[in-house]
Amino acid sequence: MPLTLDNLTVERGGRAVVAGVGLEVPAGRVTALLGPNGAGKSSLVLAVGGVLRPRSGSVSLDGAELAGRRPERIRAAGVAIVPEGRRLLPDLTVEENLRVATYSLGKKAALAGRARALELFPGLGERRGVPARSLSGGEQQMVVLAQALVSGPKFIVIDELSLGLAPVVVNRLIPVIRAMTDSGIGVLLIEQFATVALGLAAGAYVMEGGVIRYSGTAAELKANPELLRSAYLLRGSEASSAASVAETATEAVAGTEAGAAE
Numbered sequence: 001m002p003l004t005l006d007n008l009t010v011e012r013g014g015r016a017v018v019a020g021v022g023l024e025v026p027a028g029r030v031t032a033l034l035g036p037n038g039a040g041k042s043s044l045v046l047a048v049g050g051v052l053r054p055r056s057g058s059v060s061l062d063g064a065e066l067a068g069r070r071p072e073r074i075r076a077a078g079v080a081i082v083p084e085g086r087r088l089l090p091d092l093t094v095e096e097n098l099r100v101a102t103y104s105l106g107k108k109a110a111l112a113g114r115a116r117a118l119e120l121f122p123g124l125g126e127r128r129g130v131p132a133r134s135l136s137g138g139e140q141q142m143v144v145l146a147q148a149l150v151s152g153p154k155f156i157v158i159d160e161l162s163l164g165l166a167p168v169v170v171n172r173l174i175p176v177i178r179a180m181t182d183s184g185i186g187v188l189l190i191e192q193f194a195t196v197a198l199g200l201a202a203g204a205y206v207m208e209g210g211v212i213r214y215s216g217t218a219a220e221l222k223a224n225p226e227l228l229r230s231a232y233l234l235r236g237s238e239a240s241s242a243a244s245v246a247e248t249a250t251e252a253v254a255g256t257e258a259g260a261a262e
Ligand SMILES: Nc1ncnc2c1ncn2[C@@H]1O[C@H](COP(=O)(O)OP(=O)(O)OP(=O)(O)O)[C@@H](O)[C@H]1O
Pocket: 012, 013, 017, 035, 036, 037, 038, 039, 040, 041, 042, 043, 044, 084
């Protein structure tokens, strides 16, 4: 069963920054959500996670309505979010940061959750006693992802996977995303580097001005540079650095045989 958003509207500062958005995130696949600065992507993520209360519309999973529920309820229903720019507590160790993420779970579920999350990140187990401040940027992002996985979600919504990371580090995160979908998790991936997202994704959406401008396969979108450019030129100076990262990332995606499913 997919995670389904229908006619979702989110207001901020008295304005609909997400205006009647519908999208479908299938299980076991990556779905890309692209769009320029201010498109409303992060607002959508926060509304899905219950941090912002949607004005109207639906977020549903397995017939249950999640829109307007509290974050803990949404997480318990199987939907985890990784908000944009999430940080670890720098003085706490990897293990302690994971404990922070499991504090609301029962003791058994917390233990199992931490073990399961660490399984997806092979190197992280050995680093569990290391303070977060001593980790590399890539390792920190892995712990952030692991925090979202401790509750055993069916769906995970990741806002800006590569934010602040060097291209080589982004490449190391790609197999991790693959492992998530291989284990059946549906991933909604918001990513500034379109090529990274589209290399991993099966389905894709482009959002602009609070509405969906494109919905279809990632492959079709890749073949439509005009649409991509119109959505990304607004990033100005970022466009040139995006191009170089996109090149290396494409190679990395190809290396993990992560072609989009048809
Ligand atoms: N706290 C807030 N109060 C009022 N308006 C806000 C608030 N936060 C964001 N906005 C506005 O909501 C709109 C959507 O912002 P949002 O952060 O969701 O976009 P985004 O697609 O995630 O952009 P980016 O690519 O820069 O992360 C923007 O016009 C933004 O200025």
